[in-house]
Amino acid sequence: MLKGFNAIGFEESKEGNKYLHAFSPVKQTDLPENFAVATTEEVNKAVAKAVAAFGIYKSLPPETKAVFLETIAEEIMQLGDALIERAMQETGLPEARLVGERARTTGQLKLFADLLREGSWVKAVIDEALPERKPLPRSDLRKMLVPIGPVVVFGASNFPFAFSTAGGDTASALASGCSVIVKAHASHLGTNELVATAIINAAKKCDMPDGVFSFVVGEGAVTGMQLVKHPGVKAVGFTGSYYAGMAIYKAAVNERETPIPVYAEMSSINPVLILPQQLSKDTDKIATQLAGSITLGVGQFCTNPGLLFLIDDETSATFIQQLKEKLAALPAGIMLNKNICSSYYKNRKIIAQQNAVSVLHAGDEVADEIKGSTALMQVNTADFISNPQLQNEMFGPASLIIKCKDQTELQQALQSLHGQLTGTIIADTNDMQSFSACIETLTSKVGRLIYYGVPTGVEVCHAMVHGGPFPATTDARSTSVGADAIKRFVRPFCWQDCPQEFLPDALKDANPLNIMRKVNGHYTKDKLSN
Amino acid sequence: MLKGFNAIGFEESKEGNKYLHAFSPVKQTDLPENFAVATTEEVNKAVAKAVAAFGIYKSLPPETKAVFLETIAEEIMQLGDALIERAMQETGLPEARLVGERARTTGQLKLFADLLREGSWVKAVIDEALPERKPLPRSDLRKMLVPIGPVVVFGASNFPFAFSTAGGDTASALASGCSVIVKAHASHLGTNELVATAIINAAKKCDMPDGVFSFVVGEGAVTGMQLVKHPGVKAVGFTGSYYAGMAIYKAAVNERETPIPVYAEMSSINPVLILPQQLSKDTDKIATQLAGSITLGVGQFCTNPGLLFLIDDETSATFIQQLKEKLAALPAGIMLNKNICSSYYKNRKIIAQQNAVSVLHAGDEVADEIKGSTALMQVNTADFISNPQLQNEMFGPASLIIKCKDQTELQQALQSLHGQLTGTIIADTNDMQSFSACIETLTSKVGRLIYYGVPTGVEVCHAMVHGGPFPATTDARSTSVGADAIKRFVRPFCWQDCPQEFLPDALKDANPLNIMRKVNGHYTKDKLSN
Secondary structure, eight states: OOOOOEEETTEEEOOOSOEEOOEETTTTEEOSOOEEOOOHHHHHHHHHHHHHHHHHHTTSOHHHHHHHHHHHHHHHHHTTHHHHHHHHHHHOOOHHHHHHHHHHHHHHHHHHHHHHHHOGGGOOEEEOOBTTOSSSOBOOEEEEEEEOSOEEEEOOSSOTTTTSTTSHHHHHHHHHTOOEEEEOOGGGHHHHHHHHHHHHHHHHHTTOOTTSEEEEOSOIIIIIHHHHHOTTOOEEEEESOHHHHHHHHHHHHHSSSSOOOEEEEOOOOOEEEEOHHHHHHSHHHHHHHHHHHHHGGGGOOTTOOOEEEEEOSHHHHHHHHHHHHHHHHSOOEEOSOHHHHHHHHHHHHHHHHSTTOEEEEEOOOBGGGTEEOOEEEEEEHHHHHHOGGGGSOOOSSEEEEEEESSHHHHHHHHHTOOOEEEEEEEOOHHHHHHTHHHHHHHHTTEEEEEESSOSOOOOOSSSOOOOOTTTTBSOTTOOSSSGGGGGGGEEEEEEESOOGGGSOGGGSTTOTTOOOEEETTEEEOOOOOO | OOOOOEEETTEEEOOOSOEEOOEETTTTEEOSOOEEOOOHHHHHHHHHHHHHHHHHHTTSOHHHHHHHHHHHHHHHHHTTHHHHHHHHHHHOOOHHHHHHHHHHHHHHHHHHHHHHHHOGGGOOEEEOOBTTOSSSOBOOEEEEEEEOSOEEEEOOSSOTTTTSTTSHHHHHHHHHTOOEEEEOOGGGHHHHHHHHHHHHHHHHHTTOOTTSEEEEOSOIIIIIHHHHHOTTOOEEEEESOHHHHHHHHHHHHHSSSSOOOEEEEOOOOOEEEEOHHHHHHSHHHHHHHHHHHHHGGGGOOTTOOOEEEEEOSHHHHHHHHHHHHHHHHSOOEEOSOHHHHHHHHHHHHHHHHSTTOEEEEEOOOBGGGTEEOOEEEEEEHHHHHHOGGGGSOOOSSEEEEEEESSHHHHHHHHHTOOOEEEEEEEOOHHHHHHTHHHHHHHHHHEEEEEESSOSOOOOOSSSOOOOOTTTTBSOTTOOSSSGGGGGGGEEEEEEESOOGGGSOGGGSTTOTTOOOEEETTEEEOOOOOO
16 A cells, blocks of 8 residues: 655655665564655755745635645545554554544644634734825835745654644644645654645645645655755754754755754753642652653653752652652553664663762663663752753653752752753742742743643643743744744745735735734724725 | 943943044044953953843833833933934934934834833733643643843944944844843944943933843954853844854854854845836836935945846836936945945946946945945846856945846846845836736845835834845844844743743733733633633
């Protein structure tokens, strides 16, 4: 059933003579299909088609684009169990998780369809002409967000649906009016082909221009870089390692004639502040919640809680013992692929070997079964602060406790933190007040602050921020999840003294789209009365 | 009266033993005052103060910040004629222009004060909790824009008020809640000190934290770079040359542990499409308007029309003759400084010497008087396309005509254009329809499209976009003029399940600021009813 092609727009293309194979962490073996690596010519052709398609696609009515996104969701559902089964084989993720992730993926597409129909996301702003103004009259000025051009998407291994071929980056880029080229993730090539086929079927059904979506197979450092450096490409969405993300980001700035924005989500260890009063009330409950969060998806979440900050006292000693026991009781789980599994044990070992780190628990290394076992380590504040290596992401079911003598030490530890996607505060009102300076510091380091909860679990909604200061992302001004992800692929554009008939609908006097606009400084859906 | 200090917060500091001198292009001589170059320690201290001040300033109520901005405007006006006279000496700009620019500068500060009072600019978004949702409940999620930290501003020589010490970058950064460090422009050091003193007086009057504003004197490549590379600095605003802008941009990405956003406005030659039907109606009027725009401010505007695209016919021949005569009749004007004047003649000569360029008119080179004379050159489409040197900015009262045989040639020429701040279309409705493909191409290259007007003159309002694709700026997603300039210095931040009392006012259920918010996907100023 799988053909192993590259989708150069609507064309199934296999010009090259190199192949990649999908690997099954469940079967611990390569899967049989050959996936043709895209040639340089195929990559260039995909970009050329994306450029041409963008010229048409960007100007299609919002309703047309909304229907396209919804049809992609329908076509994904049409793939049925075959999709779930293939993804299970390729990722080792359990069925229920993948069924849930598929729902999130189709939900994302529908959220953007709704956003397009509502229409106000373009941020229309109108300042009417003031012909009588002295000393000089004012022109009529109108602006809105417009799409920037073809977007390259690097899918993530850990969310084969929600952050991959038809994931958040693709959905938000298509919603913005940009064409998309996906660099297929080598860790789930079959899943990619199935989902891509759904997108292409939807594009054909909806009469989208050929090239609105393409995907290519190949190594990130070769095929991926060719895309990043191509002059036709105008933005990049990436989720993955710090090393790969930075390579893309720097190439986009230094190795192109025209630099382009790169939205790379790279590395986050998601600090959790467990403050004394709340901890003393809910010791066991908090240990249970955190053990669950640390091991969710075998620790392969961007928002996995990798650092736990505790004030050293009797309660925290009890808590640590409970957390250790709960983690030790959990079985090792199948990880996404061999690389991720071996990296996890390697990184875990490096942390364990650092000065002053004590290993409270470390499950057996079962890399030959591609399984990740749990671990819990501990370090004091001074050693944490002096050793940046302790902030390297392990990406697996392990966490490091930082024991702080008091609030002063906690504040110092937090000040030394790198940028993060999330910070979590487990605290009651008294804790919140006593530790307000620490919370302020944590706030400056993260994109989202969670009160008494766990960082894993990212809601797809309007108010989500899934982003954060470097190195969590290359661009803290953005979110990769939620409605505002669309803003990554647009730029503001201003029309001065443009006749009504040549203005986009969003900016016409009559407000035919009935959207919220800012007119002469005031928010309104009213028509302009002139 | 001028002291030649660096402002390290409220401290007037002259620790170093190197000095810069202001130069007067009017008197063609150095001015007497010594301006102390900041030492490394002074620069570090300015950043340390900016970091500390940010911690306080960012959380001050909108009304407090608004009053601060208005007080800066008042203090600038209090400087009276002394400011205008000093700026005239240092820049050679005429009094009326500087009085107008001062009004724009105080107007900008007041626009941001109004924006803060209205309050909706923080883009508050609330998704309420859905505790009953299946399979999983939804948390309460609330987000808004928050300031990113200390901002470094490099003022521009060509707008000593509106784009310098208290200019658009400073005003928008202070409005966003960021502290500011200005690298004083060497071309108007006295003007800088006067305006900076007004800002500092306002900060003291308004009880702002010490360090909310500083300025340092020094070379861009030394003092400026020290600021750009300092870990305490979180963003940079720059207006100036391509060379300096790119040096800052690359340093911010490659030479810092944590890359930061750089908003550099660098180089734009602002193409004007003069289409045949409208031209035949208004030949003389268009020539008059363009001669005025080309020579406005002796051609030293970011939006100076440097490229004129014409369809080769009898009318365009007449137009070229008229434009040439009008330009030739205009006297040479005093330019901002020696460097800008000598660069202008050098760049003009380089363009004139390119293959197939014919010089229709070139005024005498009066570099010894620091005056720029007008010039008009012409080239055919094929040579324009094949020679990227013809897209280098001359930055002076000169323009290059590109003669196109027909629409096909015009389209090809436009496709070869680099990114620009503005594009101008002089056209009637028939022209607009016949040349729609060309207009589409122009749109993809610029940040603002002007219909039958001139590109010079940038309105400070809500709908302005003063920005555009590279190399016009390093970040086409932003504007440096108008209300949305504030968005350059913020990032989105999300609170999950945060108790009401710890939420910022903008996100509280009761909407105490009475701002427009997006609640569960709908725009409203209503309180939340729960």
